[in-house]
Amino acid sequence: MTGTSALARPSDLAQERRLLTELPGPRSRELLERRRAAVSDGVGTTFPVFVERAGGGVLLDVDGNSLIDFGSGIAVTSVGASAPRVVEAVQQQVAAFTHTCFMVTPYEPYVRVCERLAELTPGDHAKKSALFNSGAEAVENAVKIARHATGRSAVVVFDHAYHGRTNLTMALTAKDMPYKRGFGPFAPDVHRVPMSYPYRDEPGLTGEQAAARAIAAIESAVGAERVAAVLVEPVQGEGGFIVPAPGFLPALAEWCRRSGALFVADEVQTGFCRTGAWFACEAEGVVPDLIVTAKGIAGGLPLAAVTGRAEVVDAVHTGGLGGTYGGNPVACAAALASIETMRELDLAGAARRIEEVFVPRLRALAQRHPVVGDVRGRGAMLAVELVRPGTTEPDPATTSAVAKACHARGLVVLTAGTHGDVLRFLPPLVMPEHLLLEGLDVLDEAFDAVAQGPAPAGVQAPAAPAQQAPVQQQSTV
Incomplete structure (x- = not known):
């Protein structure tokens, strides 16, 4: 994958996860109120942060937060959301x-x-x-x-x-x-x-x-x-x-x-x-x-x-x-x-490399968390199905909780499945490898947090760092 190529993304949009506010932030919350007044309730929203810019593997919201994008607008922005060509x-x-x-x-x-x-x-x-x-x-x-x-x-x-x-x-x-x-x-x-x-x-x-x-x-x-x-x-x-x-x-x-x-x-x-x-x-x-x-x-x-x-x-x-x-x-x-x-x-090759990076991590996740019943997919279209441990009974509640924990940490993930029990991953094919790896780290954190249950009263659950320095890294995933 050539996530730092000039063909793939604007050079001035840092490829980093950066959280400056809680999510959604104050400006997003203001826009959410306007949305509620003007947009049909029949139109759903997975993660109510309002995006200002996007490219490569990140979404930049109106509050200055930079989010890792494992959704690609539901498999649309494979070449990035602002590919120069x-x-x-x-x-x-x-x-x-x-x-x-x-x-x-x-x-x-x-x-x-x-x-x-x-x-x-x-x-x-x-x-x-x-x-x-x-x-x-x-x-x-x-x-x-x-x-x-x-x-x-x-x-x-x-x-x-x-x-x-x-x-x-x-x-x-x-x-x-x-x-x-x-x-x-x-x-x-x-x-x-x-x-x-x-x-x-x-x-x-x-x-x-x-x-x-x-x-x-x-x-x-x-x-x-x-x-x-x-x-x-x-x-x-x-x-x-x-x-x-x-x-x-x-x-x-x-x-x-x-x-x-x-x-x-x-x-x-x-x-x-x-x-x-x-x-x-x-x-x-x-x-x-x-x-x-x-x-x-x-x-x-x-x-x-x-x-x-x-x-x-x-x-x-x-x-x-x-x-x-x-x-x-x-x-x-x-x-x-x-x-x-x-x-x-060669974004077909990039998708194959994403699979090579993702699948071992997802299988390791399944070893640690018996709620993961299945790891599957192909290329950069990958998923885990969540079930009640020891059964094949769908577990949509845990699926939703893990997705929300990812969102709170600045990682965009999507759910799917007839029973809503599948976490699906669709990163842009131009995503730099360091962001793939960091996103997988966040996914691990989210599973751990959900497995531990809600934080005791008066104790705040750990969040992502308030700010991260830009990562300069060439990648050929």
């Missing part, structure tokens, strides 16, 4: 024009993004793309394409899946609260089958056996001849960073080929180097018929894509795909700059 490309494009609508008068950056997607996504067949604004919008359009191309209507999804918050994608998403409750009825002809979940499956169940279980459910409850698409996250995101057992994805893809269904990979969270390859499907050589991308594609700007076999994507009639803002020229410029940054800095 992205900043420059966006500034140039904004100065030229911000919008014309590609469906009215097109522009080259849209075409160039589609060309890059054809080059980068798995498979050497002819590919085409359509661009959208969000992962949910792209997933919905992938379903539209699959239904139109196959003439079928049924869509198969999996336990613990997350695919978005629109009406159709809520139907595709498994978790009720907070994503679905009270928002129905949902789109029909969506069918859920078991996912390969090695930690919770019966011991010894192989990926092929888990796939056979899912396929049996499809054939009995849906009918192979009705299935337009099997939609799966190669590594599940919101469901808890579940990595299916080897053989699961290839077996599903092969069944799709035999049955005439399309294999659709939702790589919204896993794509663009996050799991140590450009796309997570590559780990087992799976070539999707359609692949959905968003999040890390454009360095923080809203852009998403459906890329697939040219004959499949072209099956839709002219005018059947699109949207006013889809493939906005500024977002396209950001995507091209992000992809170039990923190539020049």
Whole structure:
């Protein structure tokens, strides 16, 4: 990883954890009151500190605190939150024009993004793309394409899946609260089958056996001849960073080929180097018929894509795909700059190095704290699942307590999982190694603090130092 490279972050933003106030600080608390008065309560906030600047591996809040970022805006800012190439490309494009609508008068950056997607996504067949604004919008359009191309209507999804918050994608998403409750009825002809979940499956169940279980459910409850698409996250995101057992994805893809269904990979969270390859499907050589991308594609700007076999994507009639803002020229410029940054800095290799740094520490943590039931993930998409010691019963309360303890110490972490019992880690791929190690130290402290229980009355729990000197360190993680 090249966390100190000029390509990766602004040189004037110190890559350090620095706590000057309690968190949230006084200015953040003032803004939080304004937020409460003006912003819908339906919009949640994980950690109510208001960010003023960000880059590399840190977030700088309005009170001057510098926080280590193990969240990347939910896997979005893989190249950093202010990567110089992205900043420059966006500034140039904004100065030229911000919008014309590609469906009215097109522009080259849209075409160039589609060309890059054809080059980068798995498979050497002819590919085409359509661009959208969000992962949910792209997933919905992938379903539209699959239904139109196959003439079928049924869509198969999996336990613990997350695919978005629109009406159709809520139907595709498994978790009720907070994503679905009270928002129905949902789109029909969506069918859920078991996912390969090695930690919770019966011991010894192989990926092929888990796939056979899912396929049996499809054939009995849906009918192979009705299935337009099997939609799966190669590594599940919101469901808890579940990595299916080897053989699961290839077996599903092969069944799709035999049955005439399309294999659709939702790589919204896993794509663009996050799991140590450009796309997570590559780990087992799976070539999707359609692949959905968003999040890390454009360095923080809203852009998403459906890329697939040219004959499949072209099956839709002219005018059947699109949207006013889809493939906005500024977002396209950001995507091209992000992809170039990923190539020049070998951010797929950086993700693999992050895994090398993280996993031994997480396994050591599991040895010390029996509440950690499972350590899993791939590349820079890693997680621990927390359970009541001696059982596999989910422990969301401890998960929440550890996350809050991390936040209080200046480390941004996220939770996930169907039961809210997973801590997930998504550091920017450009994070310097000294920050990775310090963040892991903070994680250790948070687990220790939660294990010790609340401090006695009148005794203040230990906090991070009030100020830390900047660390000057070259890193090639």
